Amino acid sequence: MASVLGDDLKLLSTWFSPFGSRVKLALQLKGLSYEYVEEDLLNKSQLLLESNPVHKKVPVLFHNGKALCESMVIVNYIDEAFPDAGPSLLPSDPYERAIARFWVAFIENKVLHYIHALFASIYPQCYSRFHRY
Numbered sequence: 001m002a003s004v005l006g007d008d009l010k011l012l013s014t015w016f017s018p019f020g021s022r023v024k025l026a027l028q029l030k031g032l033s034y035e036y037v038e039e040d041l042l043n044k045s046q047l048l049l050e051s052n053p054v055h056k057k058v059p060v061l062f063h064n065g066k067a068l069c070e071s072m073v074i075v076n077y078i079d080e081a082f083p084d085a086g087p088s089l090l091p092s093d094p095y096e097r098a099i100a101r102f103w104v105a106f107i108e109n110k111v112l113h114y115i116h117a118l119f120a121s122i123y124p125q126c127y128s129r130f131h132r133y
Contacts, residue, residue: 007063007064008035008062008063008064008065009027009033009034009062009063010034010036010061011024011034011035011037011059012039012047012048012058012059012060012061013037013038013039013058014038014041014058017058018112019059020059022059022071022072022075023059023061023074023075024036026074026078026079027078029087030078030085030086031085031086032078032085034061048060051069052067052069054069055070061074061077061078072104076090
């Protein structure tokens with residue numbers, strides 16, 4: 001992984017989070033080095049609770065000590081903050097970028113909803129413990 005001088009990146013996530021995986025993939029595609037911190041969602045760290053006080057969820061990316069939340073916000077930030085590292089994460093054409101964002105929103109709003117519902121129906125105790133906030 002490439003290292004960007006003066007840039008300290010740390011990612012709070014879990015191994016099973018599709019949103020955290022999205023951020024990890026963006027960091028890897030850009031060739032950026034980062035520190036990974038596995039978060040225990042049953043015993044959330046003070047760092048997570050203070051860094052994402054609204055949702056109290058992963059992922060959270062720290063760039064030079066400043067916290068960013070929400071996976072697509074983070075991915076867009078990575079693309080804009082590191083334009084010379086690796087390939088662009090979105091097409092340069094505005095129409096093509098809009099189409100890519102449409103599919104991201106579709107997957108988040110439709111597909112993941114059903115995956116969560118399926119998981120909750122199979123493992124209701126486990127699911128409710130992870131989503132207590």
